[in-house]
Amino acid sequence: MGLTSPDKIERWVTVAGQKGKSQFVVDRVIIAGEFLEKTARMSESKACECLTGIDFSKPVAVVRLPLSVYVQYAENHRGVWFTNTGLTPDQVGLASGRRLRRLFTPIGIVSALQSTARSIKDTWTADRLLESVSPAATGKFGQMTRGGGTQYLVHDRFAMREI
Numbered sequence: 387m388g389l390t391s392p393d394k395i396e397r398w399v400t401v402a403g404q405k406g407k408s409q410f411v412v413d414r415v416i417i418a419g420e421f422l423e424k425t426a427r428m429s430e431s432k433a434c435e436c437l438t439g440i441d442f443s444k445p446v447a448v449v450r451l452p453l454s455v456y457v458q459y460a461e462n463h464r465g466v467w468f469t470n471t472g473l474t475p476d477q478v479g480l481a482s483g484r485r486l487r488r489l490f491t492p493i494g495i496v497s498a499l500q501s502t503a504r505s506i507k508d509t510w511t512a513d514r515l516l517e518s519v520s521p522a523a524t525g526k527f528g529q530m531t532r533g534g535g536t537q538y539l540v541h542d543r544f545a546m547r548e549i
Contacts, residue, residue: 390420394430402437414446421448421499426466426541439479441533444502451496451538456546459485461511468498468538468546477535481508481528490546498538505533 395412398419404411418440422433425448440446456468459475461484468490475482509528540546 390416395419397430398434398437401434402440402442404442407442411442414442417446417448418442418499418501421541422539425497426499426539436539439504439506439537441502441504446499446501449498449500449538451492451498451540453492455549456490456492456538458488458490458546460488461485464488464543464546464548466540466543468540470536473535476532477503478537479503479506479508479531479533481511481531483511485511489549491549493545493547496540496542496545498540500536500538503531503533503535503537506531 395416398415399405399407399412402415402418404415415437418437419433422428422436423430426433428436455471457471457473458465458468459478459480459482467478469478471489475485507528508531511529
């Protein structure tokens with residue numbers, strides 16, 4: 387792990403909902419936070435948004451993607467999140483909406499943050515926003531997702547070729 391300040395780590399741990407957890411779990415948050423901010427070059431606020439979608443009770447690692455087929459459930463543009471074939475959008479924290487199932491394979495050596503999707507309220511899939519209103523989410527519209535699926539965040543989405 388890098389030389390991340392204790393203040394930043396505290397912010398990551400808090401937004402990830404892992405405050406008071408074991409050092410083992412905190413180390414997973416640090417791995418994810420450092421990948422998001424340093425490798426994927428995300429702003430702290432964008433990295434914090436991503437941390438909320440990770441289940442830190444499961445392993446988190448930076449991996450080299452094996453040459454295989456990966457799925458992305460896309461709306462209008464190619465994103466940075468991919469998953470294994472056979473998983474549904476619901477399993478990777480996405481409301482199905484009008485998403486297309488697109489297949490990709492890595493071009494050369496591609497590093498990714500591998501984690502497990504947390505059950506989360508999808509408030510970013512536009513055509514599913516009216517599914518529910520949760521008082522616990524301060525009135526945010528959206529659809530609850532199951533999570534539990536393996537997800538890969540690839541820092542360079544163009545390192546994945548659509549097939």
